[in-house]
Amino acid sequence: MTGIGLSHILVVSIALFFIGVYGFLTRRNMIMMLMSIELILNSVNLNFIAFNKYLWANKMDGLFFTIFIIAIAAAEAAVAIAIIINLYRSHKSIDVEDASDLKF
Amino acid sequence: MTAQDIIFYLLAAFTLVTGFLAVTTTKIFRSAIFLLFSLIGIAGIYFWLEYEFIAAVQIIVYVGGIVVLIIFSIFLTQEAGSNLPDTALSKKITGGLAVVFGFGFTLLQVLQHKFIGTTEQGIEPNVANIGNRMLGVNEFGYSLPFEVVSILLLAAMVGCIVIALKKPAEK
Amino acid sequence: MFEKLSLSLIPLLPLLSFLLLGLFGRKVFKNFSGIIGTGALLASAGLSLSTAYNYFFVSGKVDGVYQKITALKITWLEFSPGVSIDIGILLDPISVMMLVVVTFVSLMVHIYSLGYMKGEERFSTYYAFLGLFTFSMLGLVMSSNIFQIYIFWELVGVSSFLLIGYYFDKPSAVAAAKKAFIVTRFADLGFLIGILVLSFNAHTLDFETLIQRLTDPNSEYMRSAIAPAFLGLSSLTWGLVLVFIGGAGKSAMFPLHIWLPDAMEGPTPVSALIHAATMVVAGVFLVGRLFPIFAISCPGALELVAYTGAFSALFAAIIACTQTDIKRVLAYSTMSQIGYMMFALGVSGYGNEDGLGYMASMFHLFTHAMFKALLFLGAGAVIHFVHSNEMNDMGGLRKHMPITHITFLIACLAIAGVPPLAGFFSKEEILLAAFHHNKLIYGIALITSGITAFYMFRLYFTIFWGKEFHSHGEHHGEGGVVMMLPLILLSLGAAFAGFIPFSQLVTSDGKPFETVLHLGFSIAPVLLGLTGIFIALRFYKTQNDLSEKISSSLSGFYKSAYHKFYIDEVYLFITHKVIFNLLGKPAAWFDKTIVDGFINRLGSSSEKISEETKTLQSGQVQQYAAYFLAGAIGLGIIFIYVLTLK
Numbered sequence: 001m002t003g004i005g006l007s008h009i010l011v012v013s014i015a016l017f018f019i020g021v022y023g024f025l026t027r028r029n030m031i032m033m034l035m036s037i038e039l040i041l042n043s044v045n046l047n048f049i050a051f052n053k054y055l056w057a058n059k060m061d062g063l064f065f066t067i068f069i070i071a072i073a074a075a076e077a078a079v080a081i082a083i084i085i086n087l088y089r090s091h092k093s094i095d096v097e098d099a100s101d102l103k104f
Numbered sequence: 105m106t107a108q109d110i111i112f113y114l115l116a117a118f119t120l121v122t123g124f125l126a127v128t129t130t131k132i133f134r135s136a137i138f139l140l141f142s143l144i145g146i147a148g149i150y151f152w153l154e155y156e157f158i159a160a161v162q163i164i165v166y167v168g169g170i171v172v173l174i175i176f177s178i179f180l181t182q183e184a185g186s187n188l189p190d191t192a193l194s195k196k197i198t199g200g201l202a203v204v205f206g207f208g209f210t211l212l213q214v215l216q217h218k219f220i221g222t223t224e225q226g227i228e229p230n231v232a233n234i235g236n237r238m239l240g241v242n243e244f245g246y247s248l249p250f251e252v253v254s255i256l257l258l259a260a261m262v263g264c265i266v267i268a269l270k271k272p273a274e275k
Numbered sequence: 276m277f278e279k280l281s282l283s284l285i286p287l288l289p290l291l292s293f294l295l296l297g298l299f300g301r302k303v304f305k306n307f308s309g310i311i312g313t314g315a316l317l318a319s320a321g322l323s324l325s326t327a328y329n330y331f332f333v334s335g336k337v338d339g340v341y342q343k344i345t346a347l348k349i350t351w352l353e354f355s356p357g358v359s360i361d362i363g364i365l366l367d368p369i370s371v372m373m374l375v376v377v378t379f380v381s382l383m384v385h386i387y388s389l390g391y392m393k394g395e396e397r398f399s400t401y402y403a404f405l406g407l408f409t410f411s412m413l414g415l416v417m418s419s420n421i422f423q424i425y426i427f428w429e430l431v432g433v434s435s436f437l438l439i440g441y442y443f444d445k446p447s448a449v450a451a452a453k454k455a456f457i458v459t460r461f462a463d464l465g466f467l468i469g470i471l472v473l474s475f476n477a478h479t480l481d482f483e484t485l486i487q488r489l490t491d492p493n494s495e496y497m498r499s500a501i502a503p504a505f506l507g508l509s510s511l512t513w514g515l516v517l518v519f520i521g522g523a524g525k526s527a528m529f530p531l532h533i534w535l536p537d538a539m540e541g542p543t544p545v546s547a548l549i550h551a552a553t554m555v556v557a558g559v560f561l562v563g564r565l566f567p568i569f570a571i572s573c574p575g576a577l578e579l580v581a582y583t584g585a586f587s588a589l590f591a592a593i594i595a596c597t598q599t600d601i602k603r604v605l606a607y608s609t610m611s612q613i614g615y616m617m618f619a620l621g622v623s624g625y626g627n628e629d630g631l632g633y634m635a636s637m638f639h640l641f642t643h644a645m646f647k648a649l650l651f652l653g654a655g656a657v658i659h660f661v662h663s664n665e666m667n668d669m670g671g672l673r674k675h676m677p678i679t680h681i682t683f684l685i686a687c688l689a690i691a692g693v694p695p696l697a698g699f700f701s702k703e704e705i706l707l708a709a710f711h712h713n714k715l716i717y718g719i720a721l722i723t724s725g726i727t728a729f730y731m732f733r734l735y736f737t738i739f740w741g742k743e744f745h746s747h748g749e750h751h752g753e754g755g756v757v758m759m760l761p762l763i764l765l766s767l768g769a770a771f772a773g774f775i776p777f778s779q780l781v782t783s784d785g786k787p788f789e790t791v792l793h794l795g796f797s798i799a800p801v802l803l804g805l806t807g808i809f810i811a812l813r814f815y816k817t818q819n820d821l822s823e824k825i826s827s828s829l830s831g832f833y834k835s836a837y838h839k840f841y842i843d844e845v846y847l848f849i850t851h852k853v854i855f856n857l858l859g860k861p862a863a864w865f866d867k868t869i870v871d872g873f874i875n876r877l878g879s880s881s882e883k884i885s886e887e888t889k890t891l892q893s894g895q896v897q898q899y900a901a902y903f904l905a906g907a908i909g910l911g912i913i914f915i916y917v918l919t920l921k
Contacts, residue, residue, distance in 0.1 A: 003105065004112045006221075010214050012116045012149070016123055016142075018207040021904060023127025025199035025897050026191045031132060031178055033897075035139045038170060039123050042146050045162075053153050055219055057226025060237050064246050066158055067238075070165050071253045075260035077170045081177045082264040088181045089270075095189070100894025195897070202901060206908050213915070 009050040016043035030084050030094040034077065041073045112152055119145030130187045132178055140171045155229050279347045281322050282364050285374065286413035288319040289381075293406035300399025308399030309392075312406055313385040319409070320378035323371075330371045331780055341785035343367040343483055345419050357479055363419030365482060368781040369563050369637055373416035376644045377553050379768075381409045383761035384548040387652050390758040391544055391659060401441060401542070408434035412553050416560060421470050422480045424561070428466065428525070431557065432459050435549050439541040451537035458534040462524020466561075469517030472510055473568075476500040482564065490571045497572065508575075515569060515576035519562060519583075526558025527610045528617060529587040533843055535610055539602040543658055546602060547651030551609045552644035559616040559640055566633055566783060570625035581621020585716045588614030590840070592726040596733065597826075597837040600664045601654050604734050605647070608690070611723060612643050618720070619705040622712040623783065630783030631790070632712070635704030638777040642697035645768035646689040652762055653683040657738055659758075666734070670741035678759050680739050682766040687735045689769040691728035691804045694797070700773035703797055704790065724800050728807030736815035 016039055023036030045066045052062025088094050119142050126138035143166045150159035227233055238246050292315035300308045335341050348363035385405060392401055411430035418424035432455075440452030474480045477488045477496050488496040489511065500511040508516075520531075527535035538550050549555070562569065562580060569577045588611045595607035616636045623632025656679045661669055673680040689696035692703075702724060709717040779787040814825075826833040835841060891902070 004109055006219055007215060008112070008116075009149070009153075011211065012120065014207060014210050014214065015120050016146075018203045018210075019120065019123045019127055021206065021900075022199055022203040025202065025901055025904070026196050027127060027188075028191060028897075029132060029182075029188055031174060031181070032127070032135060032188070035135060035174060036127055038139065038166070039126070039142065042143060042162075042166070045158075046146060046149060049150060049153060049155055049158060052229075053155070055221035058222050058224040060227060060229065060234065060244070063155065063158060063229055063234065064238065064249070067161060067234075068249060068253050070161055071257060074165055074169055075257050077173055078264045079260050079267070081173055082267040084177060085180055085268050094181050096896050099896075103892050103894030198901065199897075202904055202908075206904060209908060209911065213911075 006050055006054040009046065009054075013043040013046040013050065016040075016046065028095050028097055030087070030096050030099075031081075033096060034080050034084070037080075038073065038077070041069060045069055108152075112149070115145055115148045115152055119149065130190070132182055132188055133175075136171060136175050136178060139174070140167055143167055143171065157229065157231050157234055279364075282326065282346050282366075282417075285319050285322050285326070285378070286410050286417065288315040288322075289406040289409035289413065291315060291406075293403050293410060296399045296403035296406060300403055301397075304399055306398065308402045309385070309389045312402035313382070313389065315406065316378065316382045316385045316409060319413075320382045323374040323378045323413075326366075327371050327375045330366055331368075335366070335368075335371075339786060341368050341780075341782075341787075343785075345483065348419060357484075358474065360422040360480060361420045362423055364417045365419035366417075368785065369560065370416045372637060372641060372781055373560060374413065376641060377409065377412050377416060380552040380644055380648045380765075381405070381412075381548055383648060383652070383765055384544045387547075387655070387758050387761040388542075388544045390755050391655055392542060397441070401438075404434055404437045404441070405545075405548070408438065408549060408554070412557075415557060419482055420480050421474065421482060421485060424564070425463075425467065425470055428521070428557065428561075429463065431554050432456065432463065432525075435459075435538070435554055438545040438549060439538045441541055441545065445540065447537075448540040451534075451540040455534040455538045458531055459524045462521050462531050465517040465524070466521020469514045469519075469521060472514035472517060476510055476514065486565070486567050489568045492572075501572065509573075511568075512573050512576050515565070515573050516579060518565065519558075519576060519580055522558030522561040523583060523617075524558070525561075526555050526613045526617065527587075528558065528583050528614065529590050530842060532587065532591065532610050533839075533846060536598075536603045536606045536839070539600070539606050539664075543602065543651060543655030546606070547648045547655065550606065551647040551651050555609060555613055556616065556640050556644070559613060559620065559636060562617070562620050563633065563637060566620065566623075567625055569620075570623065570633075570783070577621050577623075579621075581618045581713065581716055584614045584617025584619070584621055585719045586614070587611070588618065588723045589719050589726075590614075592723045592730065594839050595730040596726060597833060599666045601657070601666055601669075601734060601738065602651075602664055604666075604730060605650055605654060608650075608727065608731065609647055611727060612639070612647065612690070615702070615705055615720065615723075616640050616643070618716055619708055622709050622716060624712075626784045627782075627786060627788050630788075631704060631778075632708035633783040634778050634781055634790075635701060635708050637781045638704055638775075639698075639701035641775075641777070642689070642701045642769070642772045645697060645765055645772050646686040649682060649686040649762060649765035649769050650690070652758075652765065653679050653686065656758055656762070657683075666737045669738045671739070673739040678762060682762040683735060683739070685766045686769050687731045690731050691808060692724055692800055693728075693804060693808075694801065695773065697769050697772040699797075699801070701777075702800065704777075706800055707793070707796060710796070721800060721803060725803035725807045728804040729811050732808045732811035733815050736811055740816045 020036045020039030020043065023039065024033050027033055027036065048062040048066045048069070050062075052060065056062065084094050087099060091098055093099075122138045122141040122145060126135050126142055129135045129138060143162065147159045147162040147167070150156075150162055237244055238250055241247050289312075292312045296304065296308050296312060304311060329335070330341075330344075335344070344366040346364040346366055348361050350359045351362050353359035385402070388401065388405070392398055395401060408431065411427045411434055415424055415427035415431055418427060436452050436456040439455050440448055442448045443452075470480075473485065473489070476499060477485045479485050479488065488494050489500060491497055497511075500514075501509045503509055505513060522528075524531040535550060535555065539546055541550070569580070591607040591610035591614060595604050595611065598604045598607060616639050619632045619636035619639065621632070623630055623634075623636070625633075656676060657669065657672060658664055660672070660676060663669070685696065689698040692699045706717065706720055706724070709720050778790040782788060838844075891898075
């Protein structure tokens, strides 16, 4: 038996999550932000799988959640990229700081 | 420390390092490639956890789909190879602080928490079981969310087309 | 007996005229406004005359006593059972007498103004204001409730303000209107507090109940009212003194008289109506209305009334000798005569022969209304002719305006107390009452009557005799029949009003009594009057420098009298230097910096806060994400460490 337990995987997943958050907070390019979101989603997926394996091996809920999240992430990425491209057309920029029309 | 452990640590380190590089590198194309590696690393962890199906889906959807989509959009909107504008230092500091604090806090909670798992016989996460469950209509079946997600995907597809459609030139 | 409808119509007709003329006068009626106003008042005067006849000679007297009749009473605002503000009509000898005086003088003024105000741009507004004033004055005299009297008291003040400021394009008129309003307002504050004190003690606002409760020494109300309350005086004394302050303000008693001479900025007929015959005697009327309380329960307050009146009488008479503006002379004369009425009340007792002063005061009020209105209207005619208020611009007018001359002479003789004109009789009664009760006041009154004769004839001789009047430019006769008719009617009143047997009609307790004319007693005042007239004759009939010699020999005194004894300056000093600096400025500072400052700071700080929070919504998605993250972590901390569920 290996010495790697649930908490090891959780630590990896938390670290990945906050790496994604850091990217989301600091990068100005919208595609970069989209990529950060993908990292965040992956860390969540990793969590689900880890819980499913170590705690609830008799069920498959975590697994299915992961599958659905992947599907939704694909949809989200597609919509986000459509929005980004549309924004690029109108603003000639995908810098998030330039797209601040919705304020005050 | 067994070979399994070493493989896990290697996979974890690979994933985190490439992930970190993906969000910090200044060239967007490189960033996309680092993301690709990070996602592959996660797929590797799935393999390590013996969830082969999920690992396969991860590679097919993320690596084969989303990352390719991102790379295409980079081509459409960026001059590939050019440096991205640098982020303001203050933003980096505040973001970094928030992240470090959040990380520490969450880590603390996770390590303090005592997880209690089930003792029942587990289910093998092979393709047959997954398929039966996914399309099953009994109490463990997931056909309803499956259908909902398919509708969502359809809607997203239609939405993408509508959003990205070039508007006819106005008079 | 007394029809409610016809009684209510007496004040309501002028109100109707006010509403009609005020709303539609300038557009619809235009030059007919005067006719409408006069017509309404004619009807009102007719009704009040018939009421007076009915009251005095038909149904007012029961068992030889004139009754107080509450002809109409509508409870308007009830605070608690027994304490309510009613709108009612109270008929008793003084209110009926005042009805006649007010409507008669007002009618005269209405008719006179048809000629005097002809061609004024705001002709119908003028008549509307006259209607408003007449309505308020009638309401005042008929009030059955002390609060009702206060309401009409204020209405009278407002209409006086409007009429003084009638020529509102003249800065002096505006200032005078403001002054009159503020000074009387200041006094009315006393009146209001007095009302509250009295009604608090008597648990009622109704005049009859009030008087009954506060004159019965055995009633529990009385016992609490005469207990020492504040500064060693009983609350009853305080209440009466405060009410008297209100009356003194309206009646221009020293030291609240300063508004009256300035009020002469209004049109002259208005001065005749408001500032000579009716409104300014409201203070006398008020003291007369509460007279039983003054006389029976609180002789101390009555002393105050007496000395204030006597001092004002003498004080104003001296100033009147030095003024050169004819309307101001008349104004001071009015003040002096009202002083007479006041101290006559002050020296009076209650009931039967003791009530001589009360009767005399009301008598004088009546006759004074006649001859003073006549004097003002005559002065108006003169001003109309000469286009100036200054005595120096006049002289020798007897040939130019014969009717005015004769009527003016009658009025002067009447006010000087020459028998057998009206003033003689009423003044005799006053002097007699003073002689019996207070020798000091009698002396003051005697001297004042001599001075009165002097300044009135100074006025008369300078206007109608003296140097010849040289007309500059065109002159239009005396003013036509509408201006002469009131003069003639009023001169009849001034000549013969003295023969009305007042002691049979208006007495303090309603019981008639006999007065006898002591011929010997009359010698002194009549002689003094004649002396005054003679001195004036010597000084002013023909041009000479006698008067100047006298005035220069008395230079200091003359100068201070000419400057009205610097009372205005004292007021200005007190208000501008003392009150404004010591109270006004700190209060203004407090208001601006603390009160306003608080509100402003509230406004500016909320503006600043919203300005700050606005920037939270920057449109920067990453900032939002950071807030979201911080919020999530914060909630986590709160739920895990702070709100630990146990």
